[in-house]
Amino acid sequence: MTTTERPIVLPGDTIPPHLIPSSTTKPLRLGPGLRHVPPSDIVPVVAGQLITNHQKNSMWVEYNNNRYLPTPGDLIIAQITRSGPDFYYCLLSPYTPHATLPHLSFESATKKTRPQLLPGSLVYARVILANKHMDPEIECVSQSTGKSDGLGELKGGMVFDVSLQFARRLLMSRSREEGKVEVLELLGEEGLAFEIAVGRNGKIWVGGEDVKVVVAVGRALRETDEAGLGVEEQRRLVRRLVKGMK
Incomplete structure (x- = not known):
């Protein structure tokens, strides 16, 4: 991720134009914490650190929040609660309305071959x-390629709860930046x-054997x-955990 400045912003602040990505080939994508006010203003709605990704022509506000607010493009882990005639109903978090997952939103899915999720x-x-x-809607297939691209049912394994900020850090760049999470590589x-x-x-x-x-x-x-x-x-944490397994 290419970033230059990471200023602290407050709700209603004016974002200087030079901090807004200006790619001529990609649409500007706004992530959590920002709102577009027509015709051309971008306004923070939370207090936090403004992050810009010039490679992906996107920007968002990094902040700590205990309530998840779905945003288009987010990768999430959802739990099936029940199935309807055309949709699965899924829980994203205790504070979020149930999301709908169309039965055919899986790679190569038809009415006969779609996954039977309990x-x-x-x-x-x-x-x-x-x-x-x-209500939010989610999918397990790429609309552009028709492929799952790693999405779909998660079988076995265990789920661990972490803070929303930590999850965002894990999904951000792999480059060595301040605040990078290296525990998985270690x-x-x-x-x-x-x-x-x-x-x-x-x-x-x-998941794992x-x-x-x-x-x-x-x-x-x-x-x-x-x-x-x-x-x-x-x-040090990784060394301690690995030593304890032996």
């Missing part, structure tokens, strides 16, 4: 519709085999989040 099943999905007048360097899916709704799914590894990865993520560990502290 209540309690987990899916990794993308938010495609979210506004205050309608666990991989220790030879631990696992799969992971990170949801912007503050949920992380960890060894239950001890799954639990260790979940503990590492939770402790890194709750204690706000730096890179060196993350290294």
